[in-house]
Amino acid sequence: MRTLKYFAFPMLLVGSLLAAHVAQASPGFARQTGLACNTCHFQHFPALNSFGRAFKQEAYTLKGKQEPIEGENLSIAGNLNIGLVTKLRYIRTNGTDPARATNTGEIQFPDEAALLIGGRAGENVGFLVEASLIDSVTSYNSFRIHYNNKATGVNLGVVPFLTDAGGAPYGMEILNTGAQRFIRIAENRTATAAQQFIQGATGERPGGSAATGFAFVASAPQWFANFTLWHPNFGTNIAHGQFANYFRAAYMPTIGSWDTAIGMQHFSGSSVTGAPIAVEVDTKASFVDAQAQGAIGSVPVGLYLTWGKADGSPAVGTANYFNAQLNDQKAWSFVGEVGVIPNRSTVYVGYLNGDNGRPSANEDRRATLGLTWMLAQNLELQMWNTWARGNRYSGAGQPTGDNETGFMLFAGF
Numbered sequence: 001m002r003t004l005k006y007f008a009f010p011m012l013l014v015g016s017l018l019a020a021h022v023a024q025a026s027p028g029f030a031r032q033t034g035l036a037c038n039t040c041h042f043q044h045f046p047a048l049n050s051f052g053r054a055f056k057q058e059a060y061t062l063k064g065k066q067e068p069i070e071g072e073n074l075s076i077a078g079n080l081n082i083g084l085v086t087k088l089r090y091i092r093t094n095g096t097d098p099a100r101a102t103n104t105g106e107i108q109f110p111d112e113a114a115l116l117i118g119g120r121a122g123e124n125v126g127f128l129v130e131a132s133l134i135d136s137v138t139s140y141n142s143f144r145i146h147y148n149n150k151a152t153g154v155n156l157g158v159v160p161f162l163t164d165a166g167g168a169p170y171g172m173e174i175l176n177t178g179a180q181r182f183i184r185i186a187e188n189r190t191a192t193a194a195q196q197f198i199q200g201a202t203g204e205r206p207g208g209s210a211a212t213g214f215a216f217v218a219s220a221p222q223w224f225a226n227f228t229l230w231h232p233n234f235g236t237n238i239a240h241g242q243f244a245n246y247f248r249a250a251y252m253p254t255i256g257s258w259d260t261a262i263g264m265q266h267f268s269g270s271s272v273t274g275a276p277i278a279v280e281v282d283t284k285a286s287f288v289d290a291q292a293q294g295a296i297g298s299v300p301v302g303l304y305l306t307w308g309k310a311d312g313s314p315a316v317g318t319a320n321y322f323n324a325q326l327n328d329q330k331a332w333s334f335v336g337e338v339g340v341i342p343n344r345s346t347v348y349v350g351y352l353n354g355d356n357g358r359p360s361a362n363e364d365r366r367a368t369l370g371l372t373w374m375l376a377q378n379l380e381l382q383m384w385n386t387w388a389r390g391n392r393y394s395g396a397g398q399p400t401g402d403n404e405t406g407f408m409l410f411a412g413f
Contacts, residue, residue, distance in 0.1 A: 028081030029055070030378075032119045034065030037377035037412075042176070042259075042293050043300055043339050043346050044372050044380050045412065046183055049293065050221070050259050053174040053252070057155050057219045059146035060119050060126030068120065081119040087111040088409040089187075095401030103401065110134055114141055116412075124148050142166055146217075159215040159226075167208045168230040168246040168267065168283075169195075171215025175250060175261050177289040177304045178333075181208030185304060185335050185348060187408050191366040191386045192350040194308040194331035195265070195287055201324035206267055206285045206310065210234035213243065225249040232281070232321055233274040244271040244283040244321075258294035265289075265308075270318060281321040285310040300339035300346075307332040312357055325357030346372045356392065363390035380410040 030037055033055075037045060040052030048056070055062055067078045089108040097103060110133075118128035130142040141164050148157035163170040166181055173180035178193025189196040195207030203209075213230025229243035250263030265287040273279045287308030294301060309330040310323040323329045331354035339346050350368035370384035388402040 028083040028116060028119060029060065031079065032060075032064060032066050032077050032081045033062050038343060042302060043337065043343070044374055045378070045410075047176040047185055047302070048174055048183065050252075050254075054221065056172075056174055057148075057217075057224060058126075058150065059124065059148040059155075059157065060128065061122075061124065061148070063120065075120070075123045077120045080117065083116045084114075084411075084413045085116050086113045086411050090407040092405045093401040094403045095399050097399035100399060102404075111408075121145070124150070142170065144170065146172075148217075153220060155217065155219045157217045159217060160213075161215065162212040162234055164210055164234045165208050166211065167206060168211045168213060168228050168244075169207060169248060169265065170211060171213060171228045171230070171246075172217045172219075172224070172226045173248070174224060175263060175289060175291055176293075176302070177263075177291055177306050179207055179248075179263070179265060179287065179289055179306070181205070185302065185337055186350055186368060186370055186384065187382050187410075188350075188368055188370075188384055188386050188404065188406060191352050191368050191388075191404075192333055192335050194306040194333050194352070194354070195289075197331040197333070197352055197354045197364075198285065198308060198310045198322060198329045200320070200322050204232065204321055206265070206287065206308070206322050213246075222253055223249070223251050231271040232283070235274070242271055243269070245269040246283075250289075255292075256294075258292050260290070260292045262290040263288070267322070271321075273321070280318055282311075282313075282318050283322065284320045285322045298342065300342055302335075302337040304335040304337075305333070310357075323357055327357040327359070327362075328355075329357040330355045344374050348372070361392045361394070364388065364392040365390045378412045380408075382406075382408045382410065 042049040069076050089111045091102045092105040093102040095103045113133040115131040121127050125147050127145040131139050132141045144159050144161035146157055146159045148155050159171045161171045169180035176183055178184040179195050186192040196205055199205045211230050213228050215226045215228040217226040226248050228246040231243055245268045247266045250261050252261040267283045267285040270282045289306045292303045309328050311320055312325055312327045313319040333352040335350040337346050337348035348370045352366045354364040356362050356364055366386055366388045368384055368386040373381040384406050386404040393402040
């Protein structure tokens with residue numbers, strides 16, 4: 001009954017939205033290519049299909065109906081492609097801490113509000129800028145510019161980037177497993193991907209945290225790899241110190257009619273965090289992930305797996321940026337999504353089994369049931385409930401609780 005009560009407000013809001021007329025809209029990349037949103041996305045955005053992966057691998061340079069402006073050593077889009085991306089969320093948790101707003105139900109609007117500006121900047125160059133509409137510190141939340149040279153069927157490129165929350169994988173990531181924060185199936189990322197569960201002392205996650213660096217990328221239709229030099233800072237005019245290392249590789253074969261992938265991520269080396277005091281940190285974490293996207297009969301199905309760990313920090317010496325505990329942090333996860341109404345609605349289930357590395361209260365198991373409904377190709381409704389168990393949640397007086405109910409309206413115009 002308690003969970004049903006938490007769904008009451010979102011269900012009323014869902015009903016009003018489904019009754020309303022929603023106009024079609026075209027995000028920036030759709031405008032550049034002249035293609036519908038679901039040409040690049042599997043079931044719903046932001047998940048990519050094979051065409052969407054290729055578009056990103058080739059630096060967003062695909063031309064379409066939009067006439068480019070071309071001349072000697074010049075080939076740019078005819079218009080500046082801008083999309084408005086925003087999220088409205090309602091989150092309800094059942095914790096005991098009255099200072100935690102979600103424990104009484106919190107409307108988070110805008111949870112995100114940004115202009116995405118990007119696309120073709122040259123014959124072999126593309127870019128993407130996330131310009132915040134709500135952040136008072138900086139107007140840039142993320143920026144990447146991708147130079148790509150397609151030689152003998154292989155894309156070879158370099159991607160300078162910075163991001164406030166995308167992590168080192170932001171330089172180049174194209175799988176939907178949650179390896180990188182912005183490309184995932186479920187909104188509740190910490191309950192559905194190992195890369196988003198593992199975290200440092202103040203929430204630094206391998207798949208999503210502040211990062212600035214250079215990704216050196218090689219890719220083809222069935223594989224991609226990148227080696228990234230990065231440091232865990234974001235902002236302007238930062239003294240970065242030494243770079244840490246990040247290596248990513250994935251093989252993406254087509255098996256029958258299924259689009260599949262298996263990959264690995266490895267973080268190593270050390271760097272220096274920024275203000276207020278520069279501190280040297282190690283970056284030690286490794287992950288394996290896999291996905292399969294296809295159909296059973298006429299029903300679209302997506303399957304996603306992750307496993308990973310971050311080494312513990314020594315009692316004396318350089319700490320691991322991704323794990324301040326003495327013991328290793330570990331997690332594995334599974335997400336399965338079924339298109340109950342193809343190109344309109346999906347149901348997904350997720351399970352994560354984690355160990356937060358603490359000497360006690362370390363076991364953390366989370367199960368998620370969710371629903372997506374595409375009001376339009378660029379307008380997504382998502383609802384979910386996550387149940388948490390394990391000794392992490394045992395005992396009286398849990399500040400954050402062991403249940404989360406969420407509703408989200410995710411729009412790209």
